[in-house]
Amino acid sequence: MSDQTIPNYQHVADGGDAAVEHGASDRTYVMVALFLAVMTAFEVATSYTKKALGPFEDLVLLTLMAIKFVCVALYFMHLKYDQALCKRVFFFGVVVASLVYCGMLATFHYWAPHFR
Amino acid sequence: MAIVEAPRPLVIPEPVLPASGPMGVFKRPTKTTGWRSWATTIDHKKIGKMYGFMSIVFFIIGGCEALLIRTQLATPNGTLLSAQVYNEMFTMHGTTMIFLVVMPLGVAFMNYFVPLQIGARDVAFPRLNAFGFWTFLAGGIILNSSWILGGAPDNGWYNYAPNSLVTFAPTHGIDFWTVGLLTTGIASLVTAINMITTIINMRAPGMTWFKVPVFTWMSLVGQFMLLFAIPVLTAAQFMLLFDRRFGANYFEVSQGADPLLWQHLFWIFGHPEVYIMIMPAFGLTSDIIPVFSRKPLFGYKVMVISGIAIGFLGWGVWAHHMFTSGMGPVSNAAFAVGSMTIAIPTGVKIFNWMGTMWRGQIRFTTAMLFAVGMFTMFMLGGVSGITHAISPADTQQHDTYYVVAHFHYVLFGGAALVFFGAFYYWWPKIFGHMLNENLGKWNFWLMMAGFNLTFGPQHILGLQGMPRRVYTYLPGYGWELWNMVSTIGSYILAFSVLIFIINVVYSRRKAHAAGQYTCDPDPWDGRTLEWITTSPPPEFDFWEIPDVRDLDEAWHRKYAEDENGRVVRVAKIEDVMDKPTGVIPHMPSPSYWPLVAAFGMLFIGYGIIFSLALCAVGGFLLFVSLVAWGIEPSTEPGVHPVEPLTPDSGESGVAHEIHEVGANV
């Protein structure tokens, strides 16, 4: 894993201190995990409403999914605390993937109500 | 060719620590010469040379395939090749040229020059770099071994389903294609990660984003596109592989599958792929033209931004390869308009190159000729590209020789021409001697003539209704003349490549006879950082990481404006170049494991095709080597391929910095 060409160690001490600061407290992590668990419960519950919500059911599920996704990325993956570059690189991938594949499905008329 | 070692001056040994044997089995490799040094090297320059060498080998293979294709088509009812062999020929020609020539040639230049241009000593992950190269080679071997192991793939380079399924392609050909490209795909992916990390993270102090040389910039854009495109191809390949080997139903129409899924996935990869191939060429042209015009690049920022814009737009236009597939008018209209917009940033680039030449002091060296040839030929390809974006017109052009002409103007006229230019431009930096300019000019003009004779007439053929991928045609369609011209052109083209090879051998012999292993660090009056280090550069690239203040740092070290605003030379390159400091930078040590891991990939690849037992062998090799790789430190204390040199021996401090000069090509 540590395959850097040129490890430069002149700031080892500083780096060590910085590492302690970075990230949230364990308490925060536990709270986030609890929140995620609750969200998952909501999701499962929503899926059991037997389409009582009509077309909004999918929308609710996708929203909950997005919230969970962002929570894990921001807190567990430290994007909230890390440099913006990491966030940009990762979300660039997520956005490209979403746009491209949604576009592809659109050419199959996937989003039309009569698909299949 | 013998490997040349100059006598080394007094060596001051470092304190030697015991070399730890990784896994306790092998000693860490230490050779700096001989084949072992190439097999275990993790030096970005050596890996770059190997990429370049292999690309040229594959270029010759793919070129021979092209000659056979053209010979078959020279006259109607050609009988040189059977239909089956012809189908295999064009499939392998396309696949080879794209995946084993243009892409790796770009990577070759990136590997060698990106670290030099950004003032770094190596790439971010040197062993991953070596792994990338060996895996690429494994993929190339898997693909090309199909010729002797039961038939090559025969369904074209985009391999549309369902003609690629076992029912319609019962031999192993398509499996070789799938597995070979999955393997090169892994190589491309790790290389992309490596290059992006290198460019983002290892720029010399002071090199802000708008001081990065254009070649590096365009490499970054291209590698980002590759990063996102390769997984799409990988996914599609896995689906096809699962269909063929394990009975999945991704493209099985009788099970309700839709063959357009393959087309979409393939072109979501395939269209960015086009830009992946052309991006390094854009960068090279943008680097070469200013040097030989003695002017900065016209509109540097616009050039960079238009490159990025092409990178973005390139993701939204893939379905223009599918205008005839019956997607419906709405999709066609959307993708037609989307595709046209790419013409805008591309046109900007062409005009900016012209703007760079405008009021310059142009020296037509071979490199410059190739660069100018590149953008004019690429422009022609771009113009025919606009005619494809007009989807109703594309229904008359799609899958005809007009398209063949178009993409050869873009890929040969665009990418390949400037790659040849780059050879002439960077040869002294890489090998310490020039390529012969007279032969170079013959090379260029014959290549231009051959190229235009080969592909120019194909525009006419296509518009006159000749489909592509036909192994023969009947007389009476009016195609005889232009096919013959095209075939003659292809032989001229092949001859020009031969001249290049003769030039390489001749120039090398000449330099060897003259005992010339190093040359002027800056033979062209260059502008970017690679010209401030010696030719060839030391293993660690720079004694001292340069401090960058300007775009075109090397130029600004040599020239300044006087009080009247005129540009005057203020220093010679000898005064401003990188000089030995006497302190040898520690470089990462060579390693066996990338090579062993790639061997694992090779076995796994053949295993998927032939027997799962081979997979187990390959998997074991891969696992062992990855674990060993993880355990061994990147820099082994006491095991160091670069023997320390004394800075004050010899006048310039460069005369003795010769390792195996030119042992590669």
Add this chain to the structure above:
Amino acid sequence: MSDVALGHDLHAESHHDYPGLSPDTSTGISHSKLGMWIFLASDCLLFGAFISAYLMYNGRAQRGPTPSDVINIPFTSTSTFVLLMSSLTMVLAVSAAHRGEERRTRLWLIATAILGASFIAGQVYEFTTMYREGLGYTTNIFGSSFFSLTGFHGVHVTVGIILLLILVSMSFRGRLPKAKAEVVEVIGLYWHFVDVVWIVIFTVVYLIHK
């Protein structure tokens, strides 16, 4: 654009072996971490392809079983919860590693690996159940796309477990000091990504298209 590259100098006296920590890069992000993020961004496209193929195909099967015949939401919800909790233990391991608490790091890593393994065990159980209910890999287009997608995810989790086990063994041998905490963090990124992908798969494959 933080372009202030800190002193990029190399020194011959770099004989201490502390790779990974606070390397001097143009951006201040270490190579490994940036490389991992770049890889993860790329992996989105891989999963995207399999997910969209599944979305297209799951209802087009020419013969059964269909998704509603075989998908068992309560069971999968449980494994989803397990995987979610493994992310928590992973992040606690990272946090402990940054504080230099080697023993605690090790414990959390082992917990993560166990949770991941339970998820895989659940998947194996789910697959065999489905197979017994008549859905094989080659049965229909739904089966092929479903098993490929979830199988690919399973392979990613398995690779993650192997990486975790390597970390654990490194830790036992005292090779995960505070200075190397970033190794844990980078592998953690991979682990969380696998979790994030499952969040998407769980919703679109299991909940929406059951």
Add this chain to the structure above:
Amino acid sequence: MIDRSPRRGQGRSTAKRNRALGFGVVVASIAMFASGCVPNAKQDSLNPKSHYAQTIYNLIVPVFILGGIISLIVLGGTMYFSVRYRAKGDLSDDENIPEPVHGNAIMELTWTIIPSLIILVIGGATVITIFKLDKQPPPQNPHIEVIGQQWWWEFRYDLSTTSTESARKYNDIVTANDMVIPAGEDISLRMNSRDVLHGWWVPELQGKRDVVPGRTTMFNVAADKPGTYYGQCTVICGLSHANMRFTVVALSKADYAKWVEHQKQKATVPTSGLAKEGAALFRSQCGMCHDIRGIVTAAPPASSPLVSGAAPDLTHLMTRATFASGTFDLRVNTPRCVAKGLNYADDPTCINSAELRAWIHDPTDMLPMAAGESELKANKVRGMPNLNVSPSGLDQLVAFLETLK
């Protein structure tokens, strides 16, 4: 030691010779392009013979001209700069270093905005044309289903006037290779494939359209005047992709009506001679794949050795000008026979019996196809296999086929 020769430039004479050579090549290429159009091209996309092809032609020709102008500007400009700003004198000259122009916002904006405007115009015209070409012909016009398979084309006609596509059966007339249409009418095409992708293209009449297995798309075609128009498969579809040709025969409306009436009739079993024996032989040997309405119905696809499950319907074979997917003439290619149009079989000397016989004798020898022993054994035949018919059997079969007028 240091090679500075490129800086010093070439010897004058070499440079001149090279430039002259290059110039000659450029001029020669342009001259050859200018003489590009060959009159006898019979599949020429720049020779529109229908309003569809004409619409496309009208859209693309201005773009060709515009592209030519842009090309000339760039090529001319580059050549001019190359000559005008060529370095003079000693190339190590440090006195006359050009002014370091870094760019020019106005110029760069110009060559961004002007192309954008051009693209806007072209894009608008494109979108309008796309929707114009997509308009479906009225329901009473002929409806034909185009089915591609390895390696021939089937055309199935629906003569009903229903306006619901799903109600159409496409079963009234079945023919192959020659698609007969009335001139001057828009024809609706339903595009389908039985095995892999193929591309349907008649350049003089319409752009191409892929036929995609598992997907049905609607397309249309027309021919302004009676005549024969040539087409070809454009998507690589295996061994005989290059031989997957077909023709569109446009007849006057009266001739077309006659043709339709004739095609609707069933064939009758010959009552005497070689042809009678040929019919019996056909039933046992060829009837597994080939239909002849009124004589034999092919076995259902499940038991067919053919991968795509169908072979050409031969009911009115002798009204087709070609066989084996347009590769061989069925009508002898003399002016007299050609003048007879599709009724050539009235004159037995106008039938190309020799090649027909050779074809039945060993089809895989005449065209590359996947129809050898191994494919037969595996029930995966693509194309027509060699049925090892005896010489006398061949005579009988040919005699029988010649009765299928």
